[in-house]
Amino acid sequence: MKVIKTVQLMQKTAMKLKRKGRRIVLVPTMGYLHNGHLSLIKKARKTAGANGVVVVSIYVNPTQFGPNEDLSRYPRDLKRDLDLIRPLNVDIVFNPSDKEMYPGKEEGLYSTYIVEENLSKNMEGSSRPGHFRGVATVVGKLFNIVMPDAAVFGEKDYQQAAIIKRMVKDFNFPLKIVVSPTVRESDGLAMSSRNSYLNESERKQATALFRAIQYAKNAVSKKGTINANDLKNELKNLIEKEPSGRVDYIEFFDPETLQPVSKVRSGAHLALAVYVGKTRLIDNASL
Ligand code: AMP
Numbered sequence: 001m002k003v004i005k006t007v008q009l010m011q012k013t014a015m016k017l018k019r020k021g022r023r024i025v026l027v028p029t030m031g032y033l034h035n036g037h038l039s040l041i042k043k044a045r046k047t048a049g050a051n052g053v054v055v056v057s058i059y060v061n062p063t064q065f066g067p068n069e070d071l072s073r074y075p076r077d078l079k080r081d082l083d084l085i086r087p088l089n090v091d092i093v094f095n096p097s098d099k100e101m102y103p104g105k106e107e108g109l110y111s112t113y114i115v116e117e118n119l120s121k122n123m124e125g126s127s128r129p130g131h132f133r134g135v136a137t138v139v140g141k142l143f144n145i146v147m148p149d150a151a152v153f154g155e156k157d158y159q160q161a162a163i164i165k166r167m168v169k170d171f172n173f174p175l176k177i178v179v180s181p182t183v184r185e186s187d188g189l190a191m192s193s194r195n196s197y198l199n200e201s202e203r204k205q206a207t208a209l210f211r212a213i214q215y216a217k218n219a220v221s222k223k224g225t226i227n228a229n230d231l232k233n234e235l236k237n238l239i240e241k242e243p244s245g246r247v248d249y250i251e252f253f254d255p256e257t258l259q260p261v262s263k264v265r266s267g268a269h270l271a272l273a274v275y276v277g278k279t280r281l282i283d284n285a286s287l
Contacts, residue, residue, distance in 0.1 A: 001086055003093045007100050007145050013092065014147040023052035026148035028139060031058040032075040032193035033084050036183040040152045041088050043180045047150050055146050056085055057094040059101065063113070064134030075196050094146060101141065113137045114171070116163045119258050123251050123271055124159050124282070135160055136167050143173050150176040156183075156190055158271055158284040162258055182283075184210070190283045197279040205242035206276045209283040212238050212250075216270050220287045226264045228252045239274055248273035248280065255286060 004010045017024060025048040027040045044054045058081055065071035078095065085093065102110045113133050119125075120132035143151070153161045161179045168177055183191050188210030189203075198206055212235040219226055219234070232250045239245045253260050255269040264270075264287065271284035 001082070001090055001093060003082070003095055005095055005097065005100070007096060010092075010094050010096075010145050011147070014145070017053055018147060023048055023150075024146060024148045025052055025054050026142065026146045026151040027054070027056045028142050028151065028153070029056060029058055030060045030074065030193065031081050032077060032196065033058075033081045034183075034191040034193065034195075036154055036156060036191040038084065038088065039183050040154055040180050041085065041090060043178060044150075044152045045089055047152065047178055052149075053091045054089070055092045055094055055148065056090050057096075057142055057146065059094075059096055059138070059142075061101070061134055061138040062098060063102070063137055064131050066128055066130060069128070070194075070197075075193055094142075101138065114140045114167060116167055116170075119159065119163045119166055122253075122258065122260065123249060124157075124273070127248055127273060132160070132163055136163060139164055140167065140171065140173070143175065148175050150178055152178045152180055155179050155181050155284070156192070157282070158269065159258060182285075188214075190281075192281065194279055194281065198276060202244050202276045202279065205244050206279075206281060208239045208242050208245050208276075209272060209274055209281055212272060213270060213283060213285045216264070217285070217287055220264060220266055220268070224265065228260070228262050228264050231264055235272070239272075242276070244275075244277045246275040248275060252287075 025044040027044045029037050041056055048054050060074050062071055104110045114136040115133050116136050125132050165177050187207050189206050215238055235250050236247045239247050250272045251260055252264045252268050252270055261268050268287050270287055273282045
């Protein structure tokens, strides 16, 4: 397993591999890996095939964090990450510095971003202004640097995956996007690097997101069609019964267009963002 730190060497390596006809599959991550990430890497290994090359990028992208968000305290541990990845037959870890990824940014010279203008409007987009501009930009840059034939993203970040798929179409990136299911802890909590922020009591309360999803699924299967606002209120009550639980948003929407629906039926998608103490968690599911 090679660890590459510079854009130049990554691009040179990718071009060499492509000339040899080797298929490159990329898994972009911000590190502090958990089983959710590892499932994406396993999917990448399968997608790449025996002769293919799996590249995992580990980079905490500053442009997707708002000024009052957790960039400086986001968990980082490269050694731990490399130990977790090594048994999975990964060929390359791309782990660039901020200077490599955003040349001239400190001097105020970096000035080009990718902005998706439709799917990014609501949910994470409105709650975290500028977030998807940072995500689309770094992912577009990673596509130009790693030159993958396919890239694997998690369904955990449903809106993000939808935006990346749109960006790939709109900007003619020559690759396939693979979306992989959410991996959960045994009590249903979606795995996330941010779960490490939770204390013992918050960790228990955090299952409220999964319980809300189960509640909504049950409601839809029992009643057929439900008024979205009514169901939102019921989920909010369920979550805010937890002493540290506070809903940021709950949204029911069309899984393709991400447009909110006023009537919730089977096939509608639910996404939610919840503060548990100071930690902001997200989750989503098809109902
Ligand atoms: P992150 O390191 O949080 O930026 O996530 C990197 C990739 O892993 C993204 O495509 C996420 O959607 C995906 N991911 C994060 N958590 C999970 C999970 N619990 N299950 C599946 N994929 C995940």
